[in-house]
Amino acid sequence: MNKYPTVFVHGFIGWGEEDGLTSKLGIDYFGLKHGLQAYLREQGFEVYTPAVGPFNSLWDRCCELYAKLYGGTVDYGKVHSERYGHERYGRTYPGLLKDWGQPGDHEKINLVGHSFGGPTARMFDYLMAYGSEEERAGTPAEELSGLFKGGKGHQIHTVTTLSGVNNGTTYASFHGVLVNKFLCYYVLYFVTLLGNSWVGKYYDPHMEQWGVMKNPEKVKVRRFRLPTYEWLKMHRYAQNRFDNSAFELGLYTMADINKDIHAHEGTYYFAHRACRSHKSLFGLQTPDKEMSLFCLDAGYVTSHIITPKMRRFGITKDWLATDGYVNTIATGAPLTEEATEWKEGMKVTPGHWYNMPIEKKDHVSWNGLKESRQDVLSYYKALLTKFANLD
Numbered sequence: 001m002n003k004y005p006t007v008f009v010h011g012f013i014g015w016g017e018e019d020g021l022t023s024k025l026g027i028d029y030f031g032l033k034h035g036l037q038a039y040l041r042e043q044g045f046e047v048y049t050p051a052v053g054p055f056n057s058l059w060d061r062c063c064e065l066y067a068k069l070y071g072g073t074v075d076y077g078k079v080h081s082e083r084y085g086h087e088r089y090g091r092t093y094p095g096l097l098k099d100w101g102q103p104g105d106h107e108k109i110n111l112v113g114h115s116f117g118g119p120t121a122r123m124f125d126y127l128m129a130y131g132s133e134e135e136r137a138g139t140p141a142e143e144l145s146g147l148f149k150g151g152k153g154h155q156i157h158t159v160t161t162l163s164g165v166n167n168g169t170t171y172a173s174f175h176g177v178l179v180n181k182f183l184c185y186y187v188l189y190f191v192t193l194l195g196n197s198w199v200g201k202y203y204d205p206h207m208e209q210w211g212v213m214k215n216p217e218k219v220k221v222r223r224f225r226l227p228t229y230e231w232l233k234m235h236r237y238a239q240n241r242f243d244n245s246a247f248e249l250g251l252y253t254m255a256d257i258n259k260d261i262h263a264h265e266g267t268y269y270f271a272h273r274a275c276r277s278h279k280s281l282f283g284l285q286t287p288d289k290e291m292s293l294f295c296l297d298a299g300y301v302t303s304h305i306i307t308p309k310m311r312r313f314g315i316t317k318d319w320l321a322t323d324g325y326v327n328t329i330a331t332g333a334p335l336t337e338e339a340t341e342w343k344e345g346m347k348v349t350p351g352h353w354y355n356m357p358i359e360k361k362d363h364v365s366w367n368g369l370k371e372s373r374q375d376v377l378s379y380y381k382a383l384l385t386k387f388a389n390l391d
Helices: 036-042 058-070 078-084 117-130 133-138 170-174 176-194 227-238 251-259 293-302 308-313 373-389
Strands: 006-009 072-075 089-093 109-114 156-162 268-272 277-279 285-287 339-341 353-355
Touching: 006 058, 006 117, 036 373, 058 072, 058 089, 058 117, 078 133, 109 117, 109 373, 117 156, 117 251, 156 373, 170 176, 170 251, 170 293, 170 308, 176 227, 251 308, 285 293
Parallel strands: 006 109, 109 156, 156 268, 268 353, 339 353
Antiparallel strands: 072 089, 277 285
16 A cells, blocks of 8 residues: 655654654654554555654754654754854764655655644755755855755655644734743743753753754763753744744744745645634634643634734634634645645646645644544545555
């Protein structure tokens, strides 16, 4: 059944199969305790769920994913790292698919991204195809990462987003700049405190490029670190509008990112959408009673609140339908791309986005929360079977 490997890309605050949450405790990001990855492998599919940094930016995640798949040292880019003030190189990995791109079973891969993993997969697809003009211009040729060279678009078979934050979310923008910066300090405080402790074996922040933790490859004894010594590094991170996931999850930064990214003619694109809210008074929405408690607080924000700044940006009441954390309309194809509403039996073509029918799910349903084991396994088996049946 396996035509090409499928690489699952986790979302914001997510983890990979090498983290202790999965490898030691058996809690997958995709499927939770349902044993999804093991099941898919038993069914003949080749699947991977690498960790790409739970709090890292889209760019940094893509650089880590490239090194995870091909093997080698993470290169965040000479121009990029100098611009945003962090280390250029990260960890070194053996490679999950060293022969990726060569004729045979590993000629191409499928990318499936949940939440923030959606735009991560999309940016990765773009960089593989077109690279980075800035990095090519500002980096000696012998130092340039293969990711920034481009010309590898043919190695991506499909890009699929599951409640992808493809157009940002009003939940991230609602907090405002000051609150988002505070959240950056809050997150990095705990990254500094816990990142190189025993906690990091189970949940690895992957933020050593910012200096708030050490590269685990160089840590001999795991211990807690005092965050008070790292305030300047936290400040440097918090001031960035780009290379900062707190802002990239929002409407405005994501819109700017989308202007510079477009589809590749040889890749299939599918946006899977979810909604677990219904219309209420005054054109607002109310979360359904089935919505997970993990999504409920965010669901009341995304289903009720449109700030004056959002209105000026073009956000209307159509955005109030929600899966909890992300507005349903935002989980569709990027608004900068042409897209077709998919229907059963429709022939799909590469280089074009398809918005899949809206499903009665919330943001964590894709992870398997409150979903039956059989439903989760059947859903993902059907998804990967679809990929295998595409040209």
